Structure formats: C-alpha cells, structure tokens
Amino acid sequence: MSGYRQTYDQWRADPQAFWAQAAREISWIKAPERIFDPEAGVYGRWFPDARVNACYNAVDRHVEAGLGDLPAIYYDSPVTATKRTITYGALLDETAALAAVLQDLGVVAGDRVLIYMPMIPEAVVAMLACARIGAIHSVVFGGFAAKELATRIDDAEPKVILTASCGIEPGRIVEYKPLLDLAIGLSKAKTQSVVVFQRPQIAARINPERDHDWKTLVEAAKAAGKRAPCADLAATDPLYILYTSGTTGVPKGVVRDIGGYIVALKWTMSAIYDVKPGEAYWSASDIGWVVGHSYIVYAPLLHGCTTVLYEGKPIGTPDAGAFWRVIEEYKVRAFFTAPTAFRAVRKEDPQAALLAKYDISSMHTLFLAGERADPDTVEWAEKVLGVPVVDHWWQTETGWAIAANPVGLGLLPIKPGSPTVPMPGYAVEIVDEACHPVPVGQMGSIVVKLPLPPGCLPTLYRQDERMRESYLKEFPGYYKTADAGTIDADGYLTILGRTDDIINVAGHRLSTGGMEEVVASHPDVAECAVLGIKDDIKGEQPCGFIVLKAGVTRPAAEIEREVVKLVRDKIGPVAAFKVALVVARLPKTRSGKILRGTMKKIADHDSWATPATIEDPKVLDEIKEALEARAV
Numbered sequence: 001m002s003g004y005r006q007t008y009d010q011w012r013a014d015p016q017a018f019w020a021q022a023a024r025e026i027s028w029i030k031a032p033e034r035i036f037d038p039e040a041g042v043y044g045r046w047f048p049d050a051r052v053n054a055c056y057n058a059v060d061r062h063v064e065a066g067l068g069d070l071p072a073i074y075y076d077s078p079v080t081a082t083k084r085t086i087t088y089g090a091l092l093d094e095t096a097a098l099a100a101v102l103q104d105l106g107v108v109a110g111d112r113v114l115i116y117m118p119m120i121p122e123a124v125v126a127m128l129a130c131a132r133i134g135a136i137h138s139v140v141f142g143g144f145a146a147k148e149l150a151t152r153i154d155d156a157e158p159k160v161i162l163t164a165s166c167g168i169e170p171g172r173i174v175e176y177k178p179l180l181d182l183a184i185g186l187s188k189a190k191t192q193s194v195v196v197f198q199r200p201q202i203a204a205r206i207n208p209e210r211d212h213d214w215k216t217l218v219e220a221a222k223a224a225g226k227r228a229p230c231a232d233l234a235a236t237d238p239l240y241i242l243y244t245s246g247t248t249g250v251p252k253g254v255v256r257d258i259g260g261y262i263v264a265l266k267w268t269m270s271a272i273y274d275v276k277p278g279e280a281y282w283s284a285s286d287i288g289w290v291v292g293h294s295y296i297v298y299a300p301l302l303h304g305c306t307t308v309l310y311e312g313k314p315i316g317t318p319d320a321g322a323f324w325r326v327i328e329e330y331k332v333r334a335f336f337t338a339p340t341a342f343r344a345v346r347k348e349d350p351q352a353a354l355l356a357k358y359d360i361s362s363m364h365t366l367f368l369a370g371e372r373a374d375p376d377t378v379e380w381a382e383k384v385l386g387v388p389v390v391d392h393w394w395q396t397e398t399g400w401a402i403a404a405n406p407v408g409l410g411l412l413p414i415k416p417g418s419p420t421v422p423m424p425g426y427a428v429e430i431v432d433e434a435c436h437p438v439p440v441g442q443m444g445s446i447v448v449k450l451p452l453p454p455g456c457l458p459t460l461y462r463q464d465e466r467m468r469e470s471y472l473k474e475f476p477g478y479y480k481t482a483d484a485g486t487i488d489a490d491g492y493l494t495i496l497g498r499t500d501d502i503i504n505v506a507g508h509r510l511s512t513g514g515m516e517e518v519v520a521s522h523p524d525v526a527e528c529a530v531l532g533i534k535d536d537i538k539g540e541q542p543c544g545f546i547v548l549k550a551g552v553t554r555p556a557a558e559i560e561r562e563v564v565k566l567v568r569d570k571i572g573p574v575a576a577f578k579v580a581l582v583v584a585r586l587p588k589t590r591s592g593k594i595l596r597g598t599m600k601k602i603a604d605h606d607s608w609a610t611p612a613t614i615e616d617p618k619v620l621d622e623i624k625e626a627l628e629a630r631a632v
C-alpha cells in the first residue's frame with residue numbers, strides 16, 4: 001500500500017498543502033494564494049482568490065506548447081460510419097469561433113447555455129466554448145423526454161440553447177429538434193436563441209425568429225476572423241450545472257466550480273488512471289452524464305491526452321467486438337465504462353471470441369463505475385482482458401472518484417466487489433443513524449467528513465438550502481453520500497446500495513419517486529409504488545405496481561400499457577420503464593407505509609419474511625402472484 005498510503009497520509013497531515021501542490025499543474029491567470037476558505041459558501045470554497053480559465057487549460061495551453069498537431073479527439077461513430085481526428089489546433093479554432101458566435105448572440109460570463117446534443121465533436125466544442133467565455137453550460141442527456149428537458153430549462157434559464165438535428169440510436173433516429181421545441185413550449189423560461197447543428201441524417205425545421213444554423217454562424221465568424229479570447233474568471237465561478245435525479249421529480253442542479261474541478265481532475269489522470277499526456281484515453285459513456293463531463297471532456301484534455309468520443313453501443317454496433325476494435329484502433333491505454341456494458345458484451349459473446357480479431361495490448365487498465373461492479377463481471381473481464389479491472393465509486397455530486405484503486409500510485413490488491421480505498425481528499429466513515437461510527441465490517445451510512453475536496457459540488461444551483469437539507473443536515477459535519485456500505489480491516493469499501501429511492505438502471509441514475517409522480521398522474525391510478533428490481537444486464541430495472549381507482553372497469557393490460565407510455569413520454573426512454581402491474585392492493589404497515597423492501601425481495605426472488613407490522617399479510621401473496629403471472 002506504500003504509494004497510496006504515503007499520499008493519503010500526506011493529504012491527511014496537511015490537506016491545504018496537498019491541494020496547493022496539485023494546483024501547480026494548472027496554468028492560472030492568478031495563482032491561488034489562499035487554498036481554502038472555510039467561511040465562504042455552504043461548507044467552504046477552494047482557491048477563493050485565484051483566477052483561471054478551464055478552456056485555456058484544456059486546449060490553448062497545449063497549442064501554445066507546440067502540440068497543435070496532437071490529436072485531441074478521436075471521434076468514432078459506428079452508427080453513422082464516420083471517423084474523424086480533431087487536433088488540438090483544430091479544436092482551438094472551432095472552440096474560439098463558436099465562443100465568438102455565442103458572444104454575438106449576447107452571451108456573457110455567468111449566462112447559462114443549455115446543450116442538448118448527441119455524441120458528436122461539436123458537443124465537446126460547445127462545452128469548451130462556454131468554458132472559454134465564462135458561460136455556464138448545462139448538458140442534458142438525449143434520452144430524456146421533453147418534460148424533463150423543460151424542467152431543466154426552467155431551472156437554468158439559458159440564454160441560448162445549442163442542439164443538433166438528431167441523435168442516432170440503433171434502429172432509429174432520435175429527432176432532437178421537435179423534442180426541444182416542445183420543451184421550450186412547455187417551459188416558462190424565455191430562451192432567446194437556439195443554434196442547430198444540422199446532421200446529414202435528418203434536417204431540423206428552423207424557426208426563423210429564434211433559431212440559427214450552427215455551421216452558417218461558425219463559418220461567418222471564421223470568415224470575419226472572429227475568435228473569442230479566454231475570459232479571466234474566478235476559480236470559484238461555476239463551470240457547469242449538471243442535473244441529476246433527486247428523490248423527487250425535481251432534479252438537482254449540481255454546480256461545479258472551475259478551479260477546484262480542474263485541479264482535482266488533473267491530479268486523477270496520473271494518480272488514478274496512470275495515463276500520460278499524449279496517450280489515448282477512452283471513457284465509453286455519454287457527455288450527458290458526469291462521467292462524460294469529467295472523463296470524456298475535461299480530464300483527458302486538461303492532461304493533454306487524446307480522448308475517444310464514441311457514438312455507438314457496446315453491442316449491436318455492429319457486434320460485441322466494438323470495444324476491442326476501438327481500443328486497438330486508437331491504442332487506448334485506459335478504458336473506462338459501466339459494468340452494465342460488460343455484462344451486455346459477455347451475454348453476446350461469453351467466451352470473448354471476438355477478442356481474437358483484435359490487438360488490445362495498448363490497454364493497461366479497465367476502469368468501471370456508475371453502478372456496483374458485481375464480482376462475477378469483474379472476474380470475467382479480468383480473465384478475458386488480462387489487465388487489472390479497477391472498480392471506482394463516485395457520484396455526479398463529487399465529479400471524481402471518492403474511492404478507487406489508484407493505479408498511478410501503485411496498484412493495490414483487487415478485491416472484486418470493492419471499489420478499494422478512499423482517495424486523498426475524502427475522509428470516509430461508516431456511521432449509524434445517530435452519526436456514530438459503526439464497528440469495522442458493519443454496514444452503515446457512508447459519509448464524508450467536511451470539507452469535500454476540490455472538484456465536488458460547492459452547492460446546488462441557486463439552492464443553498466436544498467444543498468444543506470439534502471446532503472449536510474442529517475449527519476452534522478459530514479456530507480451524506482446516500483449510499484450504504486462497509487469498510488473492512490484493510491480500509492476497503494463496499495457499496496451496498498442507496499439509502500434513498502434512487503435506482504441505477506444500466507449505469508443511469510433515476511428516481512423511483514419521480515416515476516411514481518408520473519404513474520400517479522394517470523387518471524385511473526389511485527396509488528402506486530415503483531421499485532428497482534434486479535436485472536441481469538442493467539443491474540436494476542424499474543417495476544411499477546398500480547392500484548386502480550374504484551369503479552375503473554377498463555382492461556388492466558390497457559392501463560398498464562398507457563402507464564408505460566406515460567413514463568416514456570414524460571421522463572424518457574432512458575427510464576427503461578417497461579413493467580407496470582395492476583394489483584388489487586399494495587402491502588402496507590398498520591401505519592400506512594408501503595412495504596417496498598419486502599416487495600422488492602419478492603420481485604428479486606430473495607428470501608423474505610412477513611413483517612410483523614403488516615396490516616394484511618395476504619397482500620404479499622397477491623404481489624407474488626401478480627409477478628409470477630407476468631414472469632417477472
């Protein structure tokens with residue numbers, strides 16, 4: 001453990017000196033003199049007196065160092081049969097031109113710009129262009145429905161929205177523009193301008209009063225020699241807002257500040273991922289998620305790596321050898337994805353026979369995150385790939401790993417099922433409800449002693465009180481991760497699941513509370529419960545139990561179909577809500593609480609006992625029968 005232990009102890013002994021040292025890797029406009037201000041913000045602020053620009057650090061500084069010809073992005077899109085290499089020089093040119101376009105549209109530092117785009121290089125350019133001029137970007141994942149998009153528009157109140165005509169899912173084209181038009185119509189916020197990147201697969205309809213053609217504006221800016229310079233920004237200014245599921249239908253706007261984030265991400269590239277500038281790094285996620293923000297866009301570019309931007313799936317585009325092809329083609333050194341992707345590959349190609357066609361010797365490590373990495377999948381991946389498989393645990397809120405196996409500091413022994421040990425910056429403890437530490441090996445709530453390290457959320461967008469209420473109130477002096485787990489005698493963590501109603505479907509974070517709000521809005525539904533139940537590939541899948549209003553005589557199957565469609569229409573296909581079951585009653589305690597835990601055990605085919613507090617034990621049998629009848 002020596003490399004890790006020494007580094008962690010160094011941090012513990014003097015956190016400010018540790019982060020001051022890490023901050024030396026960043027090009028500051030004004031270097032920090034104060035490292036941390038415990039009085040500022042909700043729980044303190046990092047680098048309160050520094051000035052910096054994230055785009056400068058991710059792009060300009062490499063070009064200034066003579067690396068303009070180095071590939072910044074390998075764009076690989078099996079769904080459109082397109083490949084493109086974008087050098088740092090070209091990335092700078094595109095970014096500075098789009099930033100100038102945004103300025104011409106009236107965007108100034110602090111304005112929000114919403115980005116609703118698929119996995120194309122222009123989406124990365126869009127994020128960097130915002131960072132360049134100090135606009136706060138908010139990327140919304142393409143798999144969300146118009147209503148979810150509208151909620152985010154209302155919260156962020158963007159001056160400009162950047163979009164593309166479509167995304168491509170296997171077998172279908174997802175038209176973004178009609179969804180966006182609907183969302184703008186639903187929202188109360190006034191969006192001044194929409195800039196549309198027209199893809200060859202489909203042309204979006206342009207509303208001449210509000211919409212602009214991306215290419216026309218960028219070409220005009222270039223022709224006029226317009227290039228926006230990097231703005232001089234406070235390290236504590238927000239870089240972006242990323243919405244994530246809360247325990248209700250109203251998402252939380254996680255704020256990321258510039259300075260802390262880029263210091264932390266830069267540190268992780270060597271210490272955790274063990275990659276060097278100039279090497280290829282691939283995170284097979286989506287820019288709509290935190291993994292995409294941190295490890296498709298910012299971290300690899302800050303480190304001067306080449307990031308792979310992959311517009312495809314692990315399987316079906318065209319087969320389960322897609323990962324191996326990309327690794328071979330771009331000589332990827334570190335590969336990062338969600339366990340669900342590996343479960344999908346394994347199901348298609350259990351012997352990994354397709355691997356024989358490719359040379360993946362460039363790959364040194366596979367990193368997994370986003371959901372629990374089950375030991376079976378970890379062991380399979382290790383066996384077929386012959387490289388260390390590193391599980392690491394983090395959240396949208398933290399922006400980088402809370403616990404990991406820091407390969408660059410010296411790989412620690414891997415214990416499948418554990419994301420290994422806390423990273424410097426995180427004093428992780430397991431506590432009981434009264435916030436007392438639990439004995440080693442015992443399960444409890446996982447909390448992090450305040451302050452959180454650089455890179456973690458300073459607050460929720462315009463909602464300091466919700467920040468305190470959601471994360472800081474229950475365990476005073478700590479950040480509540482809302483995950484439960486254990487720490488063993490070697491200091492290894494195990495994450496056992498959420499303590500709230502968040503579920504993880506194919507590595508996507510979703511709120512069952514949010515789904516219940518939608519299901520309950522169906523006119524025939526009296527009450528409902530949505531649970532996350534086990535799924536072999538996606539880890540969990542949502543399952544809705546519905547009680548109909550008295551007097552409803554329409555066929556149950558018809559209402560079930562309507563409810564499934566309603567969730568898809570209101571939340572989006574990403575919710576993967578496919579199972580709704582009409583039942584006569586929901587099992588409840590005598591005080592009226594729905595027995596979700598017992599229902600989940602029944603659905604998961606785990607052993608279960610009738611709770612002593614149940615009002616009517618027969619209801620559990622009814623639930624079991626309903627599940628069996630539908631072979632769930």
Ligand code: COA
Pocket residue numbers: 141142143144167169170174284285286289291313314315337338340341344369370505506507508537573574575576
């Ligand atoms: N735009 C529009 N729709 C999208 C979308 C996007 N960007 N991404 C997904 N969807 C749709 C899918 O087409 C699917 O629709 P369907 O119900 O019509 O089939 C639905 O949302 C669910 O998608 P998904 O959960 O991705 O399931 P899948 O069956 O299409 O694929 C996996 C399963 C495992 C291959 C896929 O989930 C995967 O690659 N996961 C990787 C995990 C990941 O990237 N996690 C991010 C955090 S690290």
Ligand code: AMP
Pocket residue numbers: 244290368369370371372373391392393394395396397419481482483495497498504507508509
């Ligand atoms: P998200 O904010 O989408 O990144 O989701 C964060 C949640 O995903 C965490 O709170 C965990 O519940 C879960 N999660 C992420 N990574 C892991 C992991 N490596 N092991 C177990 N759970 C994980």
